Amino acid sequence: MAERTPEQTPKDPRPTVIADDVHIVYRVNGGARGKGSATAALSRILRRTASPGMREVHAVRGVTFVARRGESIGLIGSNGSGKSTLLKAVAGLLPTERGHVYTDGQPSLLGVNAAMMNDLTGERNVILGGLAMGMTREQVRERYDEIVDFSGINEKGDFVTLPMRTYSSGMAARLRFSIAAAKDHDVLMIDEALATGDRTFQKRSEARIRELRKDAGTVFLVSHNNRSIRDTCDRVLWLEKGELLMDGPTDEVIKAYEKETGR
DSSP, X not given: OOOOOGGGSOSOOXXXXXXXXXXXXXXXXOSSOOOSOHHHXXXXXXXXXXXXXEEEEEEEEEEEEEXXXXXXXXXXXXXXXXHHHHHHHHTTSSOOSEEEEEESSOEEEEETXXXXXXXXXXXXXXXXXXXXXXXXXXXXXHHHXXXXXXXXXXXXXXXXXXXXXXXXXXXXHHHHHHHHHTSOOSEEEEESTTTTSOHHHHHHHHHHHHHHHXXXXXXXXXXXXXXXXXXXXXEEEEEXXXXXXXXXXXXXXXXXXXXXXXX
């Protein structure tokens, strides 16, 4: 495990997330039809036992780390390495099979599939998304223009008044990030949400992430773009097959990752 230099040690040493020997197991239907009543199925779930035809996928295996205020932490690894699963556990969306996740404050997970209502206009989604993020109606009104301007969705027309279903995937992703970034977060987790934006928007997003860190929050960023990780994060967790292979300064971990994978 890589040592962290004094320059990379956050000014505020208080932890925001502690992952202690975290194991996460998915149970998926292996193709065979299970038999039994709904009561029996619930009993199996509570006992964490697999029914006939169920297959277990050990997605995260004994991951331990401590995140502190002011840190921006990148998560790298090949597809299926457990990055998104780990963030969902930190957000409280997935239970751990073994181990524990402790958080100080409210974690917020922003992903490419973050829920937005396609039949509503961008304007309505900004309002509802802001409220869902914990802002008051007054705060949403105060930051509305800033959110729309940051997203850039109106640069080629008045798209904010159109239903979300008319948006490209890039426009929708930019609006999601803009809503989330309008609020200061205790812990903000960004899962590939910047991948569909152009380089200009990515640079704006990276600058905003740095601002969030200055406000004593903690940011986690999942990305396959090593340049974005380098520009944004001071620390990187490298996962493969659910295991934490390396945790350390960004340049050190990415160099080892690129040497190993050729990416």
